[in-house]
Amino acid sequence: MRSLTVLGATGSVGASTLDLVRREREQWRIVALTANCQAAELAALAREFSAEIAVVADESCLPDLRAALAGSGIETAGGTAALIAAAARPADLTLAAIVGCAGLAPTMAAIERGATVALANKEALVSAGAVMLAAVARHRTTLLPVDSEHNAIFQCLAGNDLAQVRSITLTASGGPFRDWSPAQLTKATPAQAVKHPNWNMGAKISVDSATMFNKGLELIEAHYLFPVGLERLRIVVHPQSVVHSMVEYRDGSTLAQLGPSDMRVPIASCLAWPGRMETPCAPLDLAKLGELTFRAADEERFPATALCRAAAEAGGAAPAVLNAANEIAVAAFLSGQIAFTRIAVMVAQVMSRYSPSAPASLDDVIALDHAARVQTRELLELA
């Protein structure tokens, strides 16, 4: 039996994770389950999985959580400090699936315990970069990538030396607007943006897929996880989302990982790593799929990937500033405050006006993230 904590248990990745755990219930002991609020949902999961503790990050939701778990014997807690403390409880595996930089401090607490952390929360790695990787090395933590592309690359790299790699190609579905004209893009609505053609995901990452910031953030994520050099990292649009990414070796051999577009596949690979486990996903039927297509990304219509590459090249504080600006701009788009195409414009503006020094600690990253959010909100108000 292994112990598991799920940070962001009520989200899309959290639900996929718990769906797999439910099928092998006897093999897992659940330590902490967390959510931002969603007290009723979180309480139901905590009861079903007999969690040790259930935590809401938003303290105002704690009374509801307490009421929902009364008499269950399950501990409850609320607030940022409680979330971090829960993440620091011993567990063999932590699934880091909070959305946004809000997940950084709890993910770092899990990393500092030195067990295994399966990372879905890409914004945390993009913001903290070197600070997070230094903690991983210092605490001898095993960091497993959940993001389907990085999980694919991790599998394609297995047993090989990065020095043998000629290039790594991240595949991108291109999102719901991949064939839209610039004029159509300016009118894209939040409802259209969150309707991803291939994947069923949380609202923030769905908008990121539509702008291509998701792929850009993933480029930065890959740059940290697989340090082969930015010039060796590529992006190709692959609308079917069957090839999840590939690694080309210097002898001209390219290894790719294929699978259904269902996050339970990469999550299962992390839960069972270094072994394998069953998933309920339908096997790939390539004859039925017929063809797999690929095309270059269009950085004129979707400037996000170029902005992210520039942030990765600049290094230092740039990726954290970019991520914070994007989080605020996505929220402004989702609330109807700005047009879809302004997301990338705002990120570019914040990045050009604001370049703080490189963060050296977790506190630095959090302060930097906060300051970049303030800068972005100021720009929003000016508009």
Ligand code: NAD
């Ligand atoms: P989601 O919105 O469905 O769920 C997010 C979870 O985080 C929820 O449990 C929510 O309660 C919690 N949360 C939100 N704000 C919080 C805060 N301020 N403090 C603490 N907890 C908070 O998101 P998701 O789609 O599951 O994505 C989670 C992460 O995984 C993201 O970083 C995303 O980029 C990454 N990811 C998701 C997918 C996917 O298919 N959904 C694929 C790859 C990577």
Ligand code: MG
């Ligand atoms: Mg991905």
